[in-house]
Amino acid sequence: MACVTCPGACRRTGPGNRVRRPPGSPRPARNHEGRAMTSVNDTPEKPKTLNRPLRKFVKRNGKKLMRRVARFQSTQSLVPDTPFIDAALxxxxxxxxxxxxxxxxEVREILKFSDDIxxxxELSPDQYRIAKARQWKTFVLYGFGVPxxxxxxxxxxxxxxxxxVPDIQxxxxxxxxxxxxxxxxxxVTKGILRAHLGLLIPQEREKCRIxxxxxVRAWQAGKVIVLDDTYEHEVWNDTDEERVILLFDFDRPMGWRGRFLNRLMLRLMKFTAFYxxxxxxxxxxEARFEAATRRADQNLEKLSD
Structure with a gap:
């Protein structure tokens, strides 16, 4: 996977910042089917459910605990503790x-029902700072280890x-x-690694990067990259095309103490609102998407009658 330069962009950004594009570049406006894209809100509204005192307490103290756990998991890791890890491992x-x-x-067929993805x-209100106006869509195949x-x-x-995939999450x-x-x-946790497989990558792939x-790297169709998402990370798609990848998480190879602690922490998380x-x-x-595809099949049957 080729590395690309990212001048002036690799810094922490606030949740209200607008999409940054090079001067003179065209304003992206279309998806893979040529449909007009929805606008991006500058300041996403925080969901009311996130203001509940107990939830805020759990989130604040949970982050402190997970940072301590991450330090221990680093000592237990059987693969390098680096931002990107060699996929050949x-x-x-x-x-x-x-x-x-x-x-x-397969994903091209799914994208025919893009409006229902x-x-x-919408799936996780806690992500309101990084995902807004349905600009980052997710068609989930596995959630919390369950297909x-x-x-x-x-x-x-x-x-x-x-x-x-061993221990897929x-x-x-x-x-x-x-x-x-x-x-x-x-x-959230260093006990999990993340893989990206490039599927539909913009032609100007050097402008679509993480x-x-x-x-900083750019995706490539048909190639897998592996990363540790406990390192600060961000993504740009400075092109006029959609970017589609298969993203999946699996347990980091660790010693038995690290594996035990990771499973314990994941089990505890299942009792929280974040799960x-x-x-x-x-x-x-999932039910809505199934209903949408069923309606499409029924319409095709009517046309063939």
């Missing part, structure tokens, strides 16, 4: 690169390959709108 990733074109074709902030049967049926080959098709910038943020810590709310939303949106 994970043999199971080779199959993704071998069959990426099949997965690309939720924005990240979503309805969604997986729409991408059977992708789902089958994902099922062979989450997986989704990540769809980034033209011109969108995901502000700098950090992940920064992790002080390293329960997205879980409910996932089920709702």
């Amino acid at each position: 994970f043999p199971f990733l080779a199959e993704f690169e071998q069959k990426w074109q099949v997965m690309r074709d 939720p924005g990240f902030e 979503l049967a309805g969604n997986c049926a729409k991408a059977p080959v992708t789902a089958e390959i994902l099922s062979r 989450t997986a989704w098709f990540s769809i980034l709108a033209p011109g969108y910038h995901i502000p700098a943020h950090t992940g 920064r992790v810590d002080d390293q 329960q709310e997205p879980k409910k939303n996932l089920a709702d949106f």
